[in-house]
Amino acid sequence: MRKRVALALVLLGILNLQVANAQVIKGDSIIESLSVESGDPVRGRAIVTSRQTGLCLLCHSGPFPEERFQGNLAPELKASVARLNAPQLRARIVNAAHFNPQTIMPSYYQTSNLNRVATKFAGQTILSGQEIEDVIAFLVTLNNE
Numbered sequence: 628m629r630k631r632v633a634l635a636l637v638l639l640g641i642l643n644l645q646v647a648n649a650q651v652i653k654g655d656s657i658i659e660s661l662s663v664e665s666g667d668p669v670r671g672r673a674i675v676t677s678r679q680t681g682l683c684l685l686c687h688s689g690p691f692p693e694e695r696f697q698g699n700l701a702p703e704l705k706a707s708v709a710r711l712n713a714p715q716l717r718a719r720i721v722n723a724a725h726f727n728p729q730t731i732m733p734s735y736y737q738t739s740n741l742n743r744v745a746t747k748f749a750g751q752t753i754l755s756g757q758e759i760e761d762v763i764a765f766l767v768t769l770n771n772e
């Protein structure tokens with residue numbers, strides 16, 4: 628049993644490595660999904676509006692009538708989604724600094740070239756690959772509203 632657990636952990640490690648390698652920005656896009664499971668728009672909405680995980684509304688605004696306090700430091704999300712497709716959104720959420728080295732937007736899926744990372748968080752991304760896919764799955768639904 629112990630051996631099986633150890634083997635599973637090794638396999639997980641390999642999977643994680645593959646995921647971490649998949650974030651190459653070509654042109655202005657990341658074509659490949661960051662997760663095995665497809666994104667879930669309901670979970671994605673919860674992440675975008677969350678004050679703990681996504682924190683997107685600290686800076687962005689969007690069609691979220693229940694959220695009284697929304698940011699005005701960044702583009703309105705529905706307008707951005709109208710001109711960016713899923714691979715373009717993925718690249719911007721993974722590594723906003725690739726597009727503007729001075730941006731205040733966090734790079735949600737980077738572990739290197741970051742500033743001011745507490746030691747206990749070193750090597751960790753802000754959101755998991757699955758969470759980013761959930762966010763993208765939600766954002767693209769804004770085009771249908």
Ligand code: HEC
Pocket residue numbers: 675681682683684685686687700701702706707708711716719720723726727729730731732733735762
């Ligand atoms: C601390 C502020 C901040 C947070 C938090 C933040 N962003 Fe941003 N975001 C920005 C700014 C500012 C820009 C404009 C790009 C720049 O800085 O050059 C931007 C740009 C973007 C863009 C590209 C917009 C366009 O029209 O080109 C997308 C998409 C985006 N953010 C999505 C998100 C999502 C999704 C989250 C949460 C997971 C998030 N952002 C969290 C500040 C933020």
